Amino acid sequence: MFDRILVFIARHAEAVPERLVRGMFLVAADVAWLFRVGGVRQLERNLRRVLRARQRRVAGTSPSAAWLHLHVRMMSHRGMRSYFTYFSEAMTVGGRSDECLLARVRGEGPGLEQLIEQTRKQSGSAPLALGHQGNWDYAGYWAHHAVAPVTTVAERLSNEHLLKTFIDIRQSLGINILLTGRHGLIGQLEQELGKPHVLVPLLADRDLSRHGEFVHAFDSMIRVARGPATLALDTGLPLYVVNMYRERLDRNRRKLAHTPYGYVCRISEPIDAAAYRGLPREEAIRAISQAWVDVWSEGIERHPQDWHMLQPIFLEDLDFSRLSDIPDDVRRLIEARAR
Numbered sequence: 001m002f003d004r005i006l007v008f009i010a011r012h013a014e015a016v017p018e019r020l021v022r023g024m025f026l027v028a029a030d031v032a033w034l035f036r037v038g039g040v041r042q043l044e045r046n047l048r049r050v051l052r053a054r055q056r057r058v059a060g061t062s063p064s065a066a067w068l069h070l071h072v073r074m075m076s077h078r079g080m081r082s083y084f085t086y087f088s089e090a091m092t093v094g095g096r097s098d099e100c101l102l103a104r105v106r107g108e109g110p111g112l113e114q115l116i117e118q119t120r121k122q123s124g125s126a127p128l129a130l131g132h133q134g135n136w137d138y139a140g141y142w143a144h145h146a147v148a149p150v151t152t153v154a155e156r157l158s159n160e161h162l163l164k165t166f167i168d169i170r171q172s173l174g175i176n177i178l179l180t181g182r183h184g185l186i187g188q189l190e191q192e193l194g195k196p197h198v199l200v201p202l203l204a205d206r207d208l209s210r211h212g213e214f215v216h217a218f219d220s221m222i223r224v225a226r227g228p229a230t231l232a233l234d235t236g237l238p239l240y241v242v243n244m245y246r247e248r249l250d251r252n253r254r255k256l257a258h259t260p261y262g263y264v265c266r267i268s269e270p271i272d273a274a275a276y277r278g279l280p281r282e283e284a285i286r287a288i289s290q291a292w293v294d295v296w297s298e299g300i301e302r303h304p305q306d307w308h309m310l311q312p313i314f315l316e317d318l319d320f321s322r323l324s325d326i327p328d329d330v331r332r333l334i335e336a337r338a339r
């Protein structure tokens with residue numbers, strides 16, 4: 001039912017008022033949060049780890065159970081509203097002008113100027129690692145206009161109509177899409193990076209397949225996609241990390257954007273993959289993966305409400321009977337925690 005609603009809105013984006021769509025989705029978010037359905041419980045488990053780790057790092061002590069419960073519930077409410085806002089925005093891009101969309105996103109961060117220099121003035125390309133934060137479709141659109149053309153990977157969905165809808169939306173934003181499951185995908189991405197003026201951003205904060213890489217995050221472990229690290233290692237290109245979060249717009253941007261909120265794409269300083277080339281290949285991929293996750297985690301701690309992770313991701317929440325190729329050190333950690 002939800003899939004059909006998304007497809008219908010996308011097909012009639014120019015006719016359906018965005019404010020109405022946004023309001024409907026926010027009501028749905030509030031209902032889901034209130035009754036803790038639709039992934040809310042898992043979102044709260046994930047946020048609990050983030051908030052606990054942040055409090056330990058900042059205050060040096062673990063938060064009380066009451067404090068944690070209150071703040072997790074508050075943050076999950078904001079998180080569900082952010083998540084549903086993403087869908088309302090994604091499905092209505094067909095009715096928005098370039099001026100409107102560009103007013104909704106801006107870039108910042110210590111690596112932004114270097115990324116622009118590398119891809120525009122030096123005719124280079126760059127891989128980027130990002131998580132399920134903010135509105136990654138807007139991020140791709142902004143990057144296409146402000147930095148360089150974008151090629152990325154989209155998950156192959158079982159619902160063909162919804163898949164085509166998402167592909168059409170992203171292509172309309174100037175994003176070139178490759179689907180998962182195709183043979184030689186990494187090789188194709190490396191070919192793209194061999195061209196001038198190309199960005200390859202990958203959503204990489206969760207990969208439970210046998211290809212995923214276990215790394216430390218928020219006093220636990222998660223399994224992330226190896227793609228960003230592999231591309232950086234094989235091409236020798238620096239790897240950038242993107243964190244995306246919502247912000248309240250000033251009066252001028254709000255007038256152009258036709259919405260009170262927009263997004264910030266924060267670009268990290270580059271991770272030099274060449275520094276890891278002396279390691280054995282598997283060690284290098286794991287080390288680069290850990291390096292970008294460390295940077296990305298700091299951004300999640302600053303803006304946890306815009307992390308749309310409603311699936312199990314942390315080691316303690318995974319069903320290990322369904323996982324394969326678990327490294328020995330991770331398996332020992334699992335066994336130790338089970339005792």
